[in-house]
């Protein structure tokens with residue numbers, strides 16, 4: 001029996017899979033401040049034309065440019081593993097597989113889209129990209145991708161992570177990017193937040209506001225987003241396409257697929273290529289896993305909301321905790337976003353995607369068990385999927401069900417060791433579900449005329 005299931009470089013997918021082609025209902029449109037759907041023009045101040053086309057395309061397959069596949073070759077295809085030692089430790093009849101996206105140079109799935117976005121911006125004559133980063137995974141991925149195509153990269157990093165993850169900062173600097181702790185005094189958005197909350201630890205939403213403001217104000221500068229948007233999820237579908245081929249090689253097909261869900265990109269990346277089968281009648285359960293302290297899919301409202309804290313982005317229909325919601329300082333920085341991808345949200349709303357929330361301590365317990373059995377130390381974000389898989393594998397033991405479980409190991413935790421230190425020292429705790437803060441933040445949802453279904 002195989003442990004690593006490997007593909008050849010020639011097997012790197014040639015096309016991205018666009019889930020919009022198979023959704024039972026058309027995707028909800030992004031809305032402008034007047035409550036009307038925004039056209040491509042509204043996005044052209046910050047995105048290149050090709051990415052805007054992908055954002056709105058209903059074509060099922062979209063060709064991956066050769067220049068992009070050439071860079072992906074540096075680490076793709078990523079290996080699929082059978083987690084035999086974890087299965088043994090759990091004494092489960094379930095088969096557990098995981099796709100290892102930690103093998104990219106930045107250590108996560110994020111370079112899959114960073115490379116594509118840098119390419120299309122370069123093609124459009126752009127000189128500089130601005131972006132936000134939470135845990136530093138996205139900023140380092142874009143810094144890497146910018147370097148590959150000769151673009152300057154300016155990163156607004158959530159302040160708490162800037163302080164907690166100095167080595168992510170060092171990586172970005174090594175790849176030639178500039179990094180600022182957000183909120184900064186470089187933008188109106190940042191100054192406004194600092195006036196109201198001088199000790200703000202920052203949030204992804206605030207950092208997005210800063211990066212968007214700067215990109216909108218300069219012609220040679222665009223903005224790049226690491227998650228949430230349709231084109232980002234599109235670029236991540238190489239994960240699921242490869243995983244499908246790899247499972248075919250060993251004659252397997254998953255009953256359930258799990259991925260951590262922050263903005264939804266690695267979840268969409270691994271799950272959507274299997275959604276194509278689900279839409280055609282195949283039984284497969286797709287489970288997005290989020291933290292109980294930032295529970296957008298499980299406790300949020302399905303409504304139009306801003307993607308950022310200040311309200312600069314178009315309105316997206318999504319499960320949201322309110323754009324003003326600032327989650328507790330949990331150690332899975334990549335999962336501290338108030339909303340979710342519109343595509344994942346719509347499919348969840350229609351009952352085609354499931355969601356599960358797990359508390360922080362359970363995720364670190366899962367991460368440590370995974371490290372001690374499979375060897376790889378997972379990113380705190382990825383431990384959410386592992387915790388959910390462990391719950392399911394235990395259920396399989398109780399019921400004697402030999403299910404096939406697949407999850408996405410979205411990244412490694414080599415830059416998160418201070419979080420592991422704190423967990424091992426017994427210093428971490430579960431945050432209560434922040435009911436009051438969510439209620440307050442949801443009261444500030446924008447009022448939209450567009451029909452809310």
Ligand SMILES: *Cc1c(COP(=O)(O)O)cnc(C)c1O
Pocket residue numbers: 108109110137138226227228260261262263264265266267334335379381382410411412
């Ligand atoms: C950013 C990140 C996530 C969450 O982002 P998604 O867009 O939901 O995928 C999960 N895992 C890792 C390792 C990350 O860096």
